[in-house]
Amino acid sequence: MTATAYHAPETIEQAVALLAGNPSARPLSGGTDLIVQMRSGRIAPAAVIDLKRIAGLSGVRRVGDGFAIGAATPCTALKDHAELAAAWPGVVEAANLIGSVQVRNRATMAGNLCNASPAADSVPALVAANATCLIAGPDGQREVPVAAIPQAPGRTSLAPGEFLVEIRLPARGVGDGDAYLRSIPRTEMDIAVVGAGANLTVDAEGRCTAARIALGAVAPTVVLVADAGAALVGSRFDDAAFAALAEAVKAACHPIDDKRGTIAYRKAMAAVLARRVVLTALKRAGAAA
Amino acid sequence: MNKLHISTIINGDAQEFLCDPTATLLDVLRDGIGLTGTKEGCASGDCGACTVVLDGQMVCSCLVLAAEAQGRTVATIEGVAEGAMLHPVQRQFLEHGALQCGFCTPGFIVAAKALLDRNPNPTETEIRYWLAGNLCRCTGYDKIVRAVMDAAAELRQERMPA
Numbered sequence A: 001m002t003a004t005a006y007h008a009p010e011t012i013e014q015a016v017a018l019l020a021g022n023p024s025a026r027p028l029s030g031g032t033d034l035i036v037q038m039r040s041g042r043i044a045p046a047a048v049i050d051l052k053r054i055a056g057l058s059g060v061r062r063v064g065d066g067f068a069i070g071a072a073t074p075c076t077a078l079k080d081h082a083e084l085a086a087a088w089p090g091v092v093e094a095a096n097l098i099g100s101v102q103v104r105n106r107a108t109m110a111g112n113l114c115n116a117s118p119a120a121d122s123v124p125a126l127v128a129a130n131a132t133c134l135i136a137g138p139d140g141q142r143e144v145p146v147a148a149i150p151q152a153p154g155r156t157s158l159a160p161g162e163f164l165v166e167i168r169l170p171a172r173g174v175g176d177g178d179a180y181l182r183s184i185p186r187t188e189m190d191i192a193v194v195g196a197g198a199n200l201t202v203d204a205e206g207r208c209t210a211a212r213i214a215l216g217a218v219a220p221t222v223v224l225v226a227d228a229g230a231a232l233v234g235s236r237f238d239d240a241a242f243a244a245l246a247e248a249v250k251a252a253c254h255p256i257d258d259k260r261g262t263i264a265y266r267k268a269m270a271a272v273l274a275r276r277v278v279l280t281a282l283k284r285a286g287a288a289a
Numbered sequence B: 001m002n003k004l005h006i007s008t009i010i011n012g013d014a015q016e017f018l019c020d021p022t023a024t025l026l027d028v029l030r031d032g033i034g035l036t037g038t039k040e041g042c043a044s045g046d047c048g049a050c051t052v053v054l055d056g057q058m059v060c061s062c063l064v065l066a067a068e069a070q071g072r073t074v075a076t077i078e079g080v081a082e083g084a085m086l087h088p089v090q091r092q093f094l095e096h097g098a099l100q101c102g103f104c105t106p107g108f109i110v111a112a113k114a115l116l117d118r119n120p121n122p123t124e125t126e127i128r129y130w131l132a133g134n135l136c137r138c139t140g141y142d143k144i145v146r147a148v149m150d151a152a153a154e155l156r157q158e159r160m161p162a
């Protein structure tokens, strides 16, 4: 390995300066992607900037009725936050499908997002949830939707010197529910063939008033399928609405063929998973109503 | 390359070491400090042979930079027994023959102890999910799971007020 420096700044400003000062420096959160990639020789950053010593970057906070999740918060800590797990069970479950307990004790959703793998499990759940990212950089801070971060496999929209400070989830109300499901060849420790997140709002009559459906592993980046959400809104989740959902989902898939699944299989599974994930979210929305 | 000077607590004792910035905690434990109980199976987070407890959380030491351990506490397999007194998990692994080559065993024991430290009454399903990140190529997980269940029962007995 070439000479790589290690820094553990204690403030956001120091981290920005270290990242901006060296274009090949990389932020380190849980290291469950970064250290693997460094070891394999795929990347050789000039410096690794450990974000975990920055005050406020670890842990979950209430912000108004919503939540702010520090970018360095490991996935297992999300499950331990009872209010977050009750408000956004789909997001918390998606993050806790990643790897093993050992991996989840380190892995973060920010790292999952910024690694920009098409199959990242927490990302479709965050996109369905309408989550945003607070980004710090040389020009100060900005907030963007989660979906605006991944650009292509392994590439993000972050400018040099920028990094994620926190992920924000909106407030929940009566009749809201979310869920995430993935299809993998075994029950644990594998990469999604298809992932699907759903976030619904249902009124007192059981009618869908809002729906966001997002898919993972079926395109170079996460896809928010607007037509799939539109297929549900106004319906009472009848067969016609689910048929329209399935068509919209299949049309939005542009998957690859690989050892985990063919194009045809991924499209068919995406439709199946989208239906199942909506049914789970619906049950939760009903329980909250 | 500049070496970093790191101070940690390992198995209860203050420990200082010098390391390269990209050395993993596993590298330092085995090659620097000579604690070779922790094993390297894959070096990519998949096998769990390198499991240690870092500030109370079990992690793969192959995916932790040694420098990250500055000021933190590390617990390894070497700290599981108290002197010559085996921990119930270790004793039950022997009773059940839950090891053959033994390469995966330190990782399994550290992980199983981490589970029982927080949940003395896990179901079989909870044990299997908890240990999903530990791979064994010889034993076939059943004996391992039964050893952990019996260790849990033993610990519950011990903890019962007399």
Ligand SMILES: Cc1cc2nc3c(=O)[nH]c(=O)nc-3n(C[C@H](O)[C@H](O)[C@H](O)COP(=O)(O)OP(=O)(O)OC[C@H]3O[C@@H](n4cnc5c(N)ncnc54)[C@H](O)[C@@H]3O)c2cc1C
Residues within 6 Å of the ligand: A026, A027, A028, A029, A030, A031, A032, A033, A034, A035, A036, A051, A071, A072, A097, A098, A099, A100, A103, A106, A107, A108, A109, A110, A111, A112, A113, A114, A115, A119, A120, A121, A122, A158, A162, A163, A164, A165, A189, A190, A191, A192, B044, B045, B046
């Ligand atoms: C055994 C194993 C199993 C796995 N299983 C799964 C799985 O089932 N599903 C899944 O989705 N993933 C899986 N992964 C991949 C990985 O664990 C996840 O992507 C994890 O969420 C990455 O988070 P991290 O904090 O470890 O990221 P890191 O490795 O620290 O960083 C990942 C990337 O993001 C950048 N980065 C980190 N933090 C920030 C930040 N705050 N701002 C900007 N950039 C940042 C880094 O520079 C790096 O490029 C697995 C990995 C392993 C080793």
Ligand code: FES
Residues within 6 Å of the ligand: B039, B040, B041, B042, B043, B044, B045, B046, B047, B048, B049, B050, B051, B060, B061, B062, B063
């Ligand atoms: S050596 Fe660390 S998980 Fe295999």
Ligand code: FES
Residues within 6 Å of the ligand: B098, B099, B100, B101, B102, B103, B104, B105, B135, B136, B137, B138, B139
């Ligand atoms: S006993 Fe040989 S790998 Fe588990």
